[in-house]
Amino acid sequence: MPGVTTSARSRPTMDEVARLAGVSLKTASRVFNGEPHVTERTAAKVHAAADELGFRPNVIARELRRGARSTSVGLLIADVANPFYARVARGVERRLRREGLQLVTASTDEDADLERQLTVEMLERRVCGLLLTTCLTDHAHLEAERRHGVPVAFLDRPPHGITADTVALDNAGGAALATRHLLAQGHRRIGLVGDLSRLPTHRERVAGFEAAMHEAGIADWQRYMRADSHDSESAGRAAADLLALPEPPTALFTTNNRITVGTLRALRDTAQKPALVGFDDFELADLLGVTVVSHSPEQMGESGAARLLDHLHGTPGAPRDERLPVRLVPRGSGERPPPP
Structure with a gap:
């Protein structure tokens, strides 16, 4: 059926399908909506025209017009x-x-x-x-x-x-679990490298860390906390800052996967590596031997x-x-x- 063309930059329309099939727009619409009173021969012509043009009906728009819920x-x-x-x-x-x-x-x-x-x-x-x-x-x-x-x-x-x-997640519980684990290894100077201070996940994990430190009788834990690291680069800088202190922490708790990765980079060339527990498991953590707080x-x-x-x-x-x-x-x- 010559004489029907479509723009290379736009989707073909149902009107173009109807013209190519030699039927009315209403008939083409009935075919795509599955309505009765359309012969098999007519429906086949419409579908063949749609295939030739690459036409696909807008199912979402059709259902919304019918009052159906979006999918x-x-x-x-x-x-x-x-x-x-x-x-x-x-x-x-x-x-x-x-x-x-x-x-x-x-x-x-x-x-x-x-x-x-x-x-x-x-x-x-x-x-x-x-x-x-x-x-x-x-x-x-x-x-x-x-x-x-x-x-x-x-x-x-x-x-x-x-x-x-x-x-x-049980953010506070997970952070407390990690901190108690480090305390059980004999650590007292435990640093925390954390996410953006305004995020509730960060605040809950800091609360769990604080609770465990207070249980152990450590009141000056905040001098070893560095927050507002939201990517691996800033986390690496925060970890390096902690390790450059006159009395650096002997252990670190990192509060999410990206912060852990940045901290690992900062520790790469460190001769005396601190203990490390990270919140969130991540790819290759098992091969790197990184202790984590895991979840699904x-x-x-x-x-x-x-x-x-x-x-x-x-x-x-x-x-x-x-x-x-x-x-x-x-x-x-x-x-x-x-x-x-």
Whole structure:
């Protein structure tokens, strides 16, 4: 059927499919919507024309016009390049796929303004639910969306200003576990290299570290704390600063995977390496002999998705703050004794 062309820069339209098939636009629409009163021969002509042009119907737009729920769930995470968040997203996606739902993911880069913008964009895309790893300190703006039927759940960090389902780690317990392990090796001067001070995960892990140090009768622990390291480079500088002190720490606790990696780089050429325990397991940590506080990011993602699905199925229950367990994995770095 000559005479029908499509732009190389745009998707073909249903109108072009109808013209190529020699049918009306209404007939082509009936074919793609699966409506009755269309002969098999006509439907075959329409599908053949669609294949030739590369036309694909906009399923989401069609379902929304019918009043159906969107099949997409939005996930906002701090950094999709961080293996921790990549594993969280994998857990979310795995759970949603079983329900026929798709995941749309975006990174906030710990930028509050960007998080607000991305939240609006997700909602404008009519996602049927929203999962957040947030850096905001107020989430009251999401209350109206929830009243209009869009469920919201939080991962890794709790909300502020609203009550909502949260799935996070036992941050304080994990930090205390790591600190007590170092204390048990005989260390008293234990340094902490931490994340951004404004993040609740950082504050909870510092609280667990502080509790364990106070239990051991160590009151001046803060002189060995360096916070606001959010990447491996700044963590390396913070660790180097601690080791350059006149009385350096004999052990270090690093509060996330990237901080641990940066600290390892700082220790690379150090003759007398301090003991080290890191929060979060990471690739090659077993080969490098790094003692870690381990957990399952995939479980966090699956649990958060399950809570969202409860809302979508109409069985939400009361909002829960679920804390996932952590465990210490000794591999050698955390078992070094202090120097004599």
